[in-house]
Amino acid sequence: MAKNERDPIIVAEDVHKWFGNFHALRGISLTVRRGEVVVICGPSGSGKSTFIRTINRLEEHQRGRIVVDGIELTNDLRNIEAIRREIGMVFQQFNLFPHLTVLQNITLAPIWVRKMRRSEAEKLAMELLERVGIPEQAHKYPGQLSGGQQQRVAIARALAMQPKIMLFDEPTSALDPEMIKEVLDVMRELARSGMTMIVVTHEMGFAREVADRIVFFDEGRLVEEAPPEEFFHNPKHERTKLFLSQILQH
Amino acid sequence: MTDARADAGAQSYEGEVLPPPTVRVGPLRWLRENLFSSWWNSLLTVGALALLYVVGKGVLPWALAEADWAVIPASLKLLLVGFYPEGELWRVWTVLFLVLGLLGLSAGLWGKLLREAAVIVGSALLVLLGVLLLADWGERLRVGGLALTLFGGMGLGWLLRLRVAPPRQRPWKRVLILCWFFLPVAVVLLLGGIPGSGLLAGVPRTQWGGLLLTFALAVVSIVLCFPLGVLLALGRQSSLPVIRWAAILYIEVIRGVPLVTVLFMASLMLPLFLPSGWRVDNIIRAITAFTLFTAAYIAENVRGGLQAIPKGQIEAAQALGLGPVLTTFLVVLPQALRAVIPANVGQFISLFKDTSLVFIVPLMDFLGIALDIIENPKWGGPAREMLLFVALVYWFFTYFMSHMSRRLERALGVGER
Numbered sequence: 267m268a269k270n271e272r273d274p275i276i277v278a279e280d281v282h283k284w285f286g287n288f289h290a291l292r293g294i295s296l297t298v299r300r301g302e303v304v305v306i307c308g309p310s311g312s313g314k315s316t317f318i319r320t321i322n323r324l325e326e327h328q329r330g331r332i333v334v335d336g337i338e339l340t341n342d343l344r345n346i347e348a349i350r351r352e353i354g355m356v357f358q359q360f361n362l363f364p365h366l367t368v369l370q371n372i373t374l375a376p377i378w379v380r381k382m383r384r385s386e387a388e389k390l391a392m393e394l395l396e397r398v399g400i401p402e403q404a405h406k407y408p409g410q411l412s413g414g415q416q417q418r419v420a421i422a423r424a425l426a427m428q429p430k431i432m433l434f435d436e437p438t439s440a441l442d443p444e445m446i447k448e449v450l451d452v453m454r455e456l457a458r459s460g461m462t463m464i465v466v467t468h469e470m471g472f473a474r475e476v477a478d479r480i481v482f483f484d485e486g487r488l489v490e491e492a493p494p495e496e497f498f499h500n501p502k503h504e505r506t507k508l509f510l511s512q513i514l515q516h
Numbered sequence: 517m518t519d520a521r522a523d524a525g526a527q528s529y530e531g532e533v534l535p536p537p538t539v540r541v542g543p544l545r546w547l548r549e550n551l552f553s554s555w556w557n558s559l560l561t562v563g564a565l566a567l568l569y570v571v572g573k574g575v576l577p578w579a580l581a582e583a584d585w586a587v588i589p590a591s592l593k594l595l596l597v598g599f600y601p602e603g604e605l606w607r608v609w610t611v612l613f614l615v616l617g618l619l620g621l622s623a624g625l626w627g628k629l630l631r632e633a634a635v636i637v638g639s640a641l642l643v644l645l646g647v648l649l650l651a652d653w654g655e656r657l658r659v660g661g662l663a664l665t666l667f668g669g670m671g672l673g674w675l676l677r678l679r680v681a682p683p684r685q686r687p688w689k690r691v692l693i694l695c696w697f698f699l700p701v702a703v704v705l706l707l708g709g710i711p712g713s714g715l716l717a718g719v720p721r722t723q724w725g726g727l728l729l730t731f732a733l734a735v736v737s738i739v740l741c742f743p744l745g746v747l748l749a750l751g752r753q754s755s756l757p758v759i760r761w762a763a764i765l766y767i768e769v770i771r772g773v774p775l776v777t778v779l780f781m782a783s784l785m786l787p788l789f790l791p792s793g794w795r796v797d798n799i800i801r802a803i804t805a806f807t808l809f810t811a812a813y814i815a816e817n818v819r820g821g822l823q824a825i826p827k828g829q830i831e832a833a834q835a836l837g838l839g840p841v842l843t844t845f846l847v848v849l850p851q852a853l854r855a856v857i858p859a860n861v862g863q864f865i866s867l868f869k870d871t872s873l874v875f876i877v878p879l880m881d882f883l884g885i886a887l888d889i890i891e892n893p894k895w896g897g898p899a900r901e902m903l904l905f906v907a908l909v910y911w912f913f914t915y916f917m918s919h920m921s922r923r924l925e926r927a928l929g930v931g932e933r
């Protein structure tokens with residue numbers, strides 16, 4: 267079955283968000299289907315982070331509807347926790363827990379939230395570390411790892427909850443150039459395995475290769491939405507053209 | 517010879533892992549780097565030496581020749597346990613054996629910091645009591661036994677750690693932790709007795725005194741004020757206004773009042789709050805006062821730590837599906853408490869010294885008894901010797917606490933950002 271025929275797993279309809287008087291999201295509608303990889307790009311301050319953070323309710327939206335895997339996001343705490351268990355998130359600043367070892371970082375949520383047995387959780391954690399390529403770092407603390415290694419641990423930590431959806435908020439922006447590739451490789455493999463992903467990134471090479479769709483944000487609006495080929499070669503909006511010309515120059 | 521060198525060269529050329537170079541610092545170089553690194557530091561060094569000389573010249577001849585130290589061994593029992601009945605002293609010894617045995621076993625099994633603590637306590641015990649202060653051979657023997665229990669326990673724990681595979685060590689560790697948990701109960705029952713039972717006659721708490729009382733007050737207050745302080749700090753951050761305002765009110769009121777006042781309040785006003793039939797003994801009044809007082813300061817320290825936790829930590833925990841309670845106890849508090857170890861231990865040290873204010877309640881703690889002895893005409897007022905000794909004992913314990921806190925901080929700091 268082609269990806270665009272599968273059932274939608276995230277449906278956002280007319281999502282609005284204000285910070286005080288500032289209208290940060292101005293009616294975003296986006297549907298993501300199972301197994302799809304959607305890349306979000308756009309200028310700084312356009313609301314990319316705010317939007318993906320509304321999907322797991324790190325930010326609350328004030329108008330519109332967000333439905334994740336059949337559950338609508340409301341103020342009901344049980345709904346929010348149920349949805350967060352299905353969504354993994356990777357942050358620009360890694361946000362690993364510095365007081366725990368790599369292994370403990372990864373097993374924390376499976377043990378306490380999924381009530382998994384410790385031995386089982388550790389086995390799972392080692393498999394995930396194997397998958398992101400750093401099993402030998404299991405007993406170190408995050409502060410002892412390079413940025414690229416930390417971000418790969420953060421990915422493993424999110425995967426340990428066996429989520430159906432992964433959100434990435436500029437996962438490589440805080441990394442030195444030589445470490446970007448090792449993180450992108452992991453994400454590429456993850457996309458190939460069929461994970462549903464929303465990725466905010468400026469890595470256009472990655473977007474071109476992996477994304478099913480690219481979404482362009484500007485000033486809190488979703489301006490353009492297209493498959494990579496079309497997005498790069500035949501953008502419709504002036505704003506998108508300007509953005510692409512700026513970003514592709516570098 | 518040349519072969520070996522060529523080998524070594526080839527090895528490092530190929531990027532083999534080499535041990536780090538060892539740096540040896542000779543005494544002259546050490547002097548130059550640490551004491552005479554600049555003209556200003558040299559001046560400070562010379563000044564400090566001169567000061568040491570003047571003080572030493574004044575104190576040492578007196579301490580070695582003139583001072584009459586006999587008063588200390590002679591009144592040691594009073595200083596250490598107050599008016600605890602002579603016939604029941606075996607209970608105090610038993611408590612010491614219990615505590616040191618447990619400390620030794622834990623030190624052996626866990627190693628690291630605990631081992632260092634055990635070694636310091638053990639050596640101090642041997643030197644101070646065993647050699648310097650106790651004249652009676654029976655008591656010396658018992659101190660020897662204590663040291664043997666401590667170090668024997670350590671050996672045993674160490675053997676366990678060497679011979680038993682780590683996963684099978686867990687039940688042992690659990691048993692030991694459980695023992696520590698029940699230790700306070702055992703200690704209170706042993707020292708206080710079980711009134712009415714034939715086995716352990718009750719020892720009225722009015723007879724507890726000296727260093728024993730100082731310890732009881734400090735340890736119990738520390739153990740109680742810490743969780744209370746953490747709860748207050750969390751309350752102060754609560755999103756529920758009622759809880760937040762109650763916590764702020766409590767903290768600010770207590771911090772605006774001197775400890776002496778709180779002690780007076782506890783001794784004079786506590787009975788007013790309690791139903792008329794209740795009688796609360798002085799020790800519990802004092803502990804209540806110390807706990808309530810110190811908790812407010814702990815709360816402020818912990819609040820500082822809580823505020824220093826980056827928002828990203830909480831978001832990461834939430835994104836993993838941890839609820840507010842788990843986020844607080846698994847992610848936020850462990851980091852916040854770690855960051856404020858020095859401040860909190862400073863507070864505990866203050867508390868330990870401030871227990872000497874219990875003469876207000878009134879109780880006879882270590883300092884209280886020492887002052888009492890000085891005033892006793894039998895000794896002709898050996899004030900200097902006594903006060904120096906008391907100061908030394910307080911210093912030893914407070915320094916021990918601050919030393920262990922620094923070590924704990926460093927041990928927990930491994931791999932921090």
Ligand SMILES: Nc1ncnc2c1ncn2[C@@H]1O[C@H](COP(=O)(O)OP(=O)(O)OP(=O)(O)O)[C@@H](O)[C@H]1O
Binds near residue numbers: 285
């Ligand atoms: N907590 C907040 N309070 C007030 N304003 C905020 C808050 N978070 C974001 N904003 C504002 O909302 C707008 C969108 O922010 P957002 O972080 O979503 O942008 P972004 O597209 O992710 O930008 P960048 O590429 O710089 O990460 C910005 O103008 C920002 O200043």
Ligand SMILES: [Mg+2]
Binds near residue numbers: 314316435436
């Ligand atoms: Mg952003």
